[in-house]
Amino acid sequence: MRPIAILTLCALLGAATDASCAIGRRFPSERREVVDPVTGTRLTFLTSRPHGDSKIYQTHPQWTADGQWLIFRSHLAGNEAMAVNETTGAIVQVTEGAYEGMLNVARKSMKLYFLRRAGDDKQVVEVDLARVLADSAAGHMDDAARYQRVAATLPAAREAFGDTALDADEEWLYVRVGPHEAARHLAPGTTLEPAFGPRHMGAGPAGIARVNVRTGEVRHVVSVPFQVGHIQANLWSPGEIVFCWETGGKSPQRTWTVHADGSGLRPLYPEAPYEWVTHEAVIGKDEVAFAIMGHRPIPGAAAAIDAPATDVGGANPGQDDGWGATGTRAKPSGLAIVNLRTRQMQIVGQTPSGSGFWHVHGSSDGRFAVGDDFSRSLYLIDRASHEMILLTTGHKTTAADHPHPTFSPDGTRIEIQSAMLSPDGRTLNICIVPVPDAWLKRGAR
Template sequence: MKKTFIFTILLSVLIGVCEVKSQIGTRFPSERKVVKDSVTGVDLIFLTSTPAGDSKIYPTHPQWSADGNWLIFRSNRVKGEAMAVNESTGDIIQVTEGGYDGMLTLARKEMRLYYMRKLDVGDMEVVSIDLAKLFADSMTKKLKTKSVYETIHGIVPKAIGNGGDMALDAEENQIYFKTNKEESAKHLAENVSIEPIFGPRNMGAGPGGIASMDLKSGEISHVVSVPFQVGHVQTNPWAANEIIFCWETGGKSPQRTWTVLADGTGLRPLYPESEYEWVTHEAVISKDEVAMAIMGHRPVDFGTENPNESSAANPGQETSWGPSGTREKPTGLAIVNIRTREMRIEGQTESGSGLWHVHGSPDGRWAVGDDFSRTIYLIDRNTKEMKMLSTGHKTTAADHPHPTFSPDGTKIQIQSAMLSEDDRSMNICIVSVPEHWLKRTYDQVFQ
């Protein structure tokens, strides 16, 4: 009886510890360390450095809090919860409680984090966190219950929603999210032909759609329906009511990039592509520009040898993707102007896969990309000079580096397995633009 009593007490204590550990605002010790890239000599600032299942927000969305001091990221430090790390001090703070689904979405005008959270019935509630209040209370060790920091803006019913992929409008008064096939079909014209699957991943079939939610009233409105699978919904953070999205197939699409306005007008391909172009990983980088990769990862004589072989280190080799992705046509890091519709290729690696995940600085000076080897390349958009910025991030990593510029255009966030003993677990890392590049002056800066 005594042993049972002691065991019960110990169990209660352990449960209590777990509950405290999962509370919003819980702090974790700094892991910040600076590592010099052994090849390029560039300092890599690892804001996390333990194998805790870290991964950054996707490059389509903001990474830094509105004050520029904190980066939000996913982590298994507390399974299913999101974290923030202070770039200067390395302090790590838990910023959600009760889980989240899909995209973590940071506001730029105020210290607020938006996300969706699944309810028991399968509906999704749209939640935001007052980061300023949370960080202040965490620092002073005066944490309150999560309801003090949370605002519930509305519910996306299971009957219309399609996961937690969402984006915040530039005015920060509404969010956009994907709708499921049934809901999307209701708003599609009868004479529109539904697209079938495309490529070996059996993805891409329609219909798909986008809806919006007013963050004050919770009112939901339909934006647009299309005859294909919708993916990577993002907004232009500098232009209200402007949405960018893609035809998602898991690889090459017949027409990858699309744009539409919040009222459903203006639907068009962002960059009209041919069957010979493999366009992917589009990201809004400034008020008028979207960066994207035109892949050059297949041999010119593609299809003559091992046509169906593909791997994590050399993906996209299956013949069912079609004839695109070779360097018989122009490839590289491309930037398209939303207003003029003009496209420029800013650079491309001399060999290998070519640039894969791409981004750029809002001031128009820099572009950045990674390749299949997980090497990071920086491009000066004025001179077209390309520099290997960092390498050694391991092709065995759980994901790709996904380089993303800071709002001030002086540094790049990546995720890296460089420090991982298992060669897979990633950490959050900052790479600065070299000081002598930042000091360059030009007669003209392209914007």
């Protein structure tokens, strides 16, 4: 066992990477409340030091099943996952041995799933978060094997990537597989898609497999003739997957959905050639939010006098040539939501100028939508009235990444990553933005 003295020493050492400081290691609270200088919104920074944090992508859960902790990535303890208590600010290292790609926080159980390299193979690892957090609080940790379990090993031939998603039943983990594995399951004669766009990405084939986290069983789900990205599970409907054709920008057909048994493969939102569709996120049992970008100038049109530049010092994508006449406001654009059952789509809002929405999300009760833009500003939309307000800005256009907003399970607050407090203008911290009380008191949909 690791005695309490070691845990205390690790906390005092801060970002040191002493070999004896491992899973369960505790760090002092960095929790800090800040008032946004533009909007007056009271922001809660759960991390506030420049050690390099980032939230889980907005397509995946952020909060643990008990609603008390958020899981995030950080350089605070090397390539390990961290948990921060939303109330106390306590920070705990919750993995040991590194991880690859996506962190999958279970919504019903206090578990965490991810891939890890094991030589040329990949392991599916399960972490018992409840045990880690309890033993860490008590000041006595056992070896990592008490808290981490290898649920399956995927041979190198599977070409498994860290692009993963945990199904709503918390029994299956969806995993992206590479071209050779995908090709084995393609129908004979399938025409493969070439690379698309100036980034020379998007060529196929690729595929999705699923791994049973209890038994280790592996099944192939689907192969497609293009590059797969952003795999996510419908967290309210077991066996339903949403993914994208990844090109690094505009895709010929961005959004796709398929069932876990491989049936029902279809475009989620059939897009027009002039539409730049991106950053889809399942937000409820029947709904997926996505952005139809309006970030590029209309060819041959005079620039609007009051429209700010959408390219922030080259820090944002989509400004390069080679994407065609797409992503402009010559056609409808904005934060869109499509119904998985009826297939009807509605644009619920759009910024009046600038890039338009980029990363989007919504509350699972259907009341609110949220999105960021190239200026790193965050906008909240009341879906019933279509009223839109600026929640927070000042997160520095030089930030290492966009805010990537994600609603809490109860729809009362939003997690983002922000460089507002960073001396270098780039390093990100974990931040909670509240939905205004006046909006919460409005009638539910």
